[in-house]
Amino acid sequence: MMREQFAELQGEMKGLREEVSDLRLENDDLKRSNCDMKKQIDELERKTDDLEGRSKRNNLIFYGLPRQEKETNVECEAMLKDLITDKLELADDIVFDRAHRLNSKPNSPVIARCVFFKDKVKILKAKRKLQGSQIFIGEDFS
Structure with a gap:
């Protein structure tokens, strides 16, 4: 009777060891997959930031x-x-693709997209002429 119980327990232990081994392999696979996904997310975030920066490049x-x-x-x-x-x-001769208020609040900022990057640079260089006024010009960074 004890030998049968011992044999039964040994069989159960063997089954549990195999199950633990399978779970470890599955866990390792999931860790690798998670690591790969994190790398992909980081790359996609980098690309998104780059695209957003490029899309805002001509904005003031x-x-x-x-x-x-x-x-x-x-x-x-x-x-x-x-x-x-x-x-x-x-x-x-400066051309804007579009210009509009950022929101509906009184005196909210105006965002404008220059058609040509050189025009944006001209405006930024000339903005010092606004010193002493209440008007400021900034770049649209992401």
């Missing part, structure tokens, strides 16, 4: 511009053109 943010009543994007762009020619003393 204008702070301190007064909001007109029921202002449209066209009026927003016209206001920027006036600022560029009158206060920054730049030629009227």
Whole structure:
């Protein structure tokens, strides 16, 4: 009777050892898979940051511009053109892809996308002419 119980316990132990061994292998596979996924996520995050930075490359943010009543994007762009020619003393040949307020709050910043990167650089170089005013120009970083 004891020998039968001992043999039965040995069989159960062998089965448990095999199960533990299988679980260890499965755990190792999951760890490797998790590590691979983390690397992929890191790479995708890097690529996303790069793409976001490139998409914002030509953007400028204008702070301190007064909001007109029921202002449209066209009026927003016209206001920027006036600022560029009158206060920054730049030629009227700067082209914006789009310009709009960032939100609906009073005097929220205006974001504008220059068609040409060189135009963005011209505006940034000329922004020092705004010293003493309430208008500031910054870049749109991700």
